Amino acid sequence: MKSTSKIYTDKDSNLDVIKGKRIAVLGYGSQGRAWAQNLRDSGLNVVVGLEREGKSWELAKSDGIIPLHTEDAVKDADIIIFLVPDMVQRTLWLESVQPYMKKGADLVFAHGFNIHYKLIEPPKDSDVYMIAPKGPGPTVREYYKAGGGVPALVAIQQDVSGTALQKALAIAKGIGATRAGVIPTTFKEETETDLFGEQVILVGGIMELMKAAFETLVEEGYQPEVAYFETINELKMLVDLVYEKGITGMLKAVSDTAKYGGMTVGKFVINEDVRKRMKEALQRIKSGKFAEEWVEEYGRGMPTVVNGLSQVQNSLEEKIGNQLKDLIQKGKPKS
Ligand SMILES: NC(=O)c1ccc[n+]([C@@H]2O[C@H](COP(=O)([O-])OP(=O)(O)OC[C@H]3O[C@@H](n4cnc5c(N)ncnc54)[C@H](O)[C@@H]3O)[C@@H](O)[C@H]2O)c1
Ligand SMILES: CC(C)(O)[C@@H](O)C(=O)O
Numbered sequence: 001m002k003s004t005s006k007i008y009t010d011k012d013s014n015l016d017v018i019k020g021k022r023i024a025v026l027g028y029g030s031q032g033r034a035w036a037q038n039l040r041d042s043g044l045n046v047v048v049g050l051e052r053e054g055k056s057w058e059l060a061k062s063d064g065i066i067p068l069h070t071e072d073a074v075k076d077a078d079i080i081i082f083l084v085p086d087m088v089q090r091t092l093w094l095e096s097v098q099p100y101m102k103k104g105a106d107l108v109f110a111h112g113f114n115i116h117y118k119l120i121e122p123p124k125d126s127d128v129y130m131i132a133p134k135g136p137g138p139t140v141r142e143y144y145k146a147g148g149g150v151p152a153l154v155a156i157q158q159d160v161s162g163t164a165l166q167k168a169l170a171i172a173k174g175i176g177a178t179r180a181g182v183i184p185t186t187f188k189e190e191t192e193t194d195l196f197g198e199q200v201i202l203v204g205g206i207m208e209l210m211k212a213a214f215e216t217l218v219e220e221g222y223q224p225e226v227a228y229f230e231t232i233n234e235l236k237m238l239v240d241l242v243y244e245k246g247i248t249g250m251l252k253a254v255s256d257t258a259k260y261g262g263m264t265v266g267k268f269v270i271n272e273d274v275r276k277r278m279k280e281a282l283q284r285i286k287s288g289k290f291a292e293e294w295v296e297e298y299g300r301g302m303p304t305v306v307n308g309l310s311q312v313q314n315s316l317e318e319k320i321g322n323q324l325k326d327l328i329q330k331g332k333p334k335s
């Protein structure tokens, strides 16, 4: 185990390093919308670059940000931040950024995919760095507005100026991440761990675990509403306890019966086989096989993602969740 040498916070970062520099945020989706608004509200000079005058364009305008076409956004930019989908970044780079950008402008990422798997080969005279928030875009905005921040990782790939880390930390401060903490990493470590996390637990693992538990109960004749509360809705409350008080805090809040059942049956369900498959999943990421497969899937119009989304939308658990939504929302704390 190699522990982190440093966790950067507000006192380690200074916005002055990038004050007045022109920052072009490319994309106005999950992260783009959050970063552009947080950086602007932190007093920085932000423009948003978009390819088309569509939904994102209108959304930016309604948030009080004047969007520009990508070429216009990057041509005077000192710092160019890629916040379009990972699979779009290479084409955007080749067609709309590289031909128009200022020589030596910084290239910044929120995830290492395109650099680590060499889909983008940056020019040697640019600083290349990453600030990777460890949470979804809307939460990056929500926490910032409430005076907090989502923690992030920071990594430097090329440091031509000698100030890449200071600039990366200033951006991290601008989006609110240093209010929590920012951990130094590499593009390799961020890319591999981020993909692993979203595949085996945060997105893939948790989704399949909820579905399998819900369907097991329903198949055995239990009411789907009861199954929904038990296997999906209550998860938030237990995860909130982990978030606030750690795993020990969560265990202290549940009954001894739940502790005993959880400690014994948890290991029976999530057994050595599951761990072996987690290692296999990690191996596919490390070897580049997952990246290759994802690029190919994207090239075919993402059929797996499109069909998967429609299956989830039409699933019994989602229908039950929608039916119970009003009731669940009514019970939520008001503040
Ligand atoms: N979503 C997250 O919460 C999250 C968290 C951490 C890191 N990241 C990273 O941040 C980056 C952005 O991800 P995201 O999920 O915010 O993206 P997203 O899918 O929300 O981006 C959508 C936006 O990108 C632009 N866009 C979409 N398709 C385009 C196309 N074909 N051509 C040009 N522009 C297009 C549009 O402005 C659109 O609003 C990625 O590198 C991702 O890995 C995302
Ligand atoms: C929010 C996540 C899952 O952590 C991010 O990594 C993503 O790719 O959206």
Ligand SMILES: [Mg+2]
Pocket: 111, 194, 195, 198
């Ligand atoms: Mg990710």
Ligand SMILES: [Mg+2]
Pocket: 133, 134, 135, 194, 197, 198
């Ligand atoms: Mg992530």
